[in-house]
Amino acid sequence: MYNRKIISCHNERKIYHNPCCMYVKRMRPENAMDISKAEAEKHGYQACKYCNSMNSHYHSSEKSLSHYTETRGMELKRKDGMLFVKTEISCWKLVYSKQWQNFVLYHRNQTGRPLDFRHPEAEQYHRQADAGMSISIMEFVKYIYAHDRFRQNEQNGIRALPTDNRKQKEYARKAKKKNTYQSINRVESLFTVLERQNKGYLELSFC
Numbered sequence: 001m002y003n004r005k006i007i008s009c010h011n012e013r014k015i016y017h018n019p020c021c022m023y024v025k026r027m028r029p030e031n032a033m034d035i036s037k038a039e040a041e042k043h044g045y046q047a048c049k050y051c052n053s054m055n056s057h058y059h060s061s062e063k064s065l066s067h068y069t070e071t072r073g074m075e076l077k078r079k080d081g082m083l084f085v086k087t088e089i090s091c092w093k094l095v096y097s098k099q100w101q102n103f104v105l106y107h108r109n110q111t112g113r114p115l116d117f118r119h120p121e122a123e124q125y126h127r128q129a130d131a132g133m134s135i136s137i138m139e140f141v142k143y144i145y146a147h148d149r150f151r152q153n154e155q156n157g158i159r160a161l162p163t164d165n166r167k168q169k170e171y172a173r174k175a176k177k178k179n180t181y182q183s184i185n186r187v188e189s190l191f192t193v194l195e196r197q198n199k200g201y202l203e204l205s206f207c
Contacts, residue, residue: 003036003037003038004019004034004035004036005017005018005019005034005035005036005037005040005045006018006019006021006024006027006032006033006034006035007032007033007035007040007045008027008031008032008033009031009032009033010031011031014043014044014045014046015045015046015047015048016035016037016040016041016045016046016047016048017048017051018048018051018052018056018060020051020056020060021048021050021051021056022050022051023048023050023051037101047098047101052098052101053096053098054078054081054082054083054094054096055081057096057103057135057137058078058083058137061136061137061138064138065137065138065141068138068141068142068145069085069141072145073087073088074086074087074141074144074145075117077117077120079120079121080121081096082094082095082096082121083137084117084120084121085141085144086115086117086120087144087145087148088148088152089148089151089152089155090107090108090148090151091107091108091115091117091120091123092105092106092107092108092125092128092140092144093105093106093107093108093120093125094106094137094140097133100133101135102133102134102135103133103134103135103136103137103140104127104133105127105128105131105134105140105143105144106125106126106127106128107125107126107127107128108120108123108124108125109123109124109125109126111123111124131143
């Protein structure tokens, strides 16, 4: 779907557009031609500056994005050509790459400071490597919701972790393993403290 582009057969300017571009709507139906991105670039066509942008992608899905985020307690803010997403536990940044014609996802660094969502651009972020790249804002917004919902469940306890798909099952397995190691370390730390307070415990530990 996202690889589909539209060109005008009778236009000397070699520009290809996304199907939702406002310039496509102005074309005569008989002049509009479907073509893949690879074929268009092979024949010397370049991406439209209007639809190859954050604003165009956002406007084309604004209603669905607003409904999805509002019903899930999420907030959106566009600033400096970027889209910021706030959830109950974190903040995210979507950056559009005109070169790759894809979005890249960034996650706010954990600082211990409360988030000031009036100026989310002032925060420090790191790239969310496992999210890859996407041409769809909605795809990343759904990823963000699933990610933070999973994190919330993890904070509420390992048993609350969802295991609806293979990725969630694998993450739950690793989380349980990590929790086991942490429990062992806590017990060992407790024994260390007790041994320091009472030398008799040290002798018992070698029995």
